[in-house]
Amino acid sequence: MKYLILRRVVQILILALFAFSAFDFILKGDLSSSKLFSTIPLSDPFAVLQIYLASFSIDFMALLGACVVLVLYGVFLGRAFCAWVCPVNLITDFAAFVRVKFGFKSNKSLVLSKNLRYYLLILVLILSFTLSLPVFEGISYIGIVHRGIIFGGASWLFVAFVIFCIDAFLSPRATCSHLCPLGAFYALMTRFALLKIEHKVSKCTKCYHCVSVCPEKQVLWMIGKESASVNSGECIRCGRCIDVCNDDALSFNIFDLRKKDEK
């Protein structure tokens, strides 16, 4: 449970830092673009890319902010944004919880391809270029929910409800791991990030608890088969698999390279 609790604390802490203007000196703005300690710019690299395609010019501050975020996730944390920062994760995790509790686990009204998000990503980029609008920013449910929480208002609650309905009743984990183009963007950009989940086959008892809780099951192909690190960019580093593993076969691992040499 420790990573789950830690993750919730981080998620809510980040929301609180954004939401209360008393903390403006720490974090100001929202997930699209913000300022850390009033000096370090942070920008959503996907939004910046769309704006660049839409207007063919980009301000230096936004570019710098995008680079900071890209380096942070691309080099170190991987797709951790989805599990540790994004407020939509709270909703989809709750939907997954309801799914299990109510017992319509196997109920799939809608079968979506895992690759759908990549097609949507390409579609968003093409439409941004042709319509001269940052298309995903216009409809981004992440933005709507996040802004709703930090700037107030009520209409975001309905959007959150719709996301919940899709995930709980139509298709499991649909929003985050089948539809979201931002998640797909991070999956592509963070393919070689250092922070990884490591699996030791010698300790594994093949209970497959980890696979059953994983939001992106396809990345855990090696469970029970061989010792390997999760190399896919699609892993959101949520640590659920580590939490449920009773055999200590899974762990976070930053210095993948060094450990390989020791073997």
Place this chain on the structure above:
Amino acid sequence: MESRREFFIKSFKGLCLCAGGGFLATLALKADEGVFLRPPGAEDEERFLSKCIRCGLCVKACPYDTLKLASLLDAPANGTPFFKPREIPCYLCEDIPCIKDCPTDALDKNYLKKENGVKELKMGIAIVDSASCVAHWGIQCDACYRACPLIDKALKIETKRNERTAKHAFLLPVVDHEYCVGCGLCEKACITEEAAIRVLPRNYVLGKAGAHYVKGWDKQDENKLKNVGTQRKLDDKKAKDYLNAEDLL
């Protein structure tokens, strides 16, 4: 028992999906007509929308809480900043902090360099509704005139004889479109129940005369007359043909 449980689950599911779908349908059907003003430096709506990252840093930068971010149910595109002058107008800060804090240049940074800064902004234009403005009735009121930060430039008082009393003057507020920046301080100050002077987006209000008119009093304009052929080519037959053709009516 099992089937009853299933029934409740299914009904709950159906209910939630209907509610969710209904909300999406409402959004799709919502006609997002409505007049709103953009923050400083966002005159060109198309350029603004292509660059705005919807981060709300301009909203946070505004010391008067003028700017709001649009939610899904507001008229402007969701997440973009706008303001309603009757609630909180733009107080025209000299250093324009909202433009300064914009990370993507959606609010045009050129205004920070311009000589007159805020005075060159064009957020909207004030329009006087003469039917409900009490000054037009003959009651003395110059609230908007006094509130205007560009007093006597953007908003002037025009005096006119009041024929009804024959001994008073009308003091009529008149907006000069060349100076008015559209800050909305006049709309905020207006004393009537609903503001009789309103700030509207410029493209809703202003016309365009076209380039072919020549202002005789403008030296620059006279240049248009250079190299213009003055020979008019008239077709004598045209008028006759027109009258003789039977498709007049």
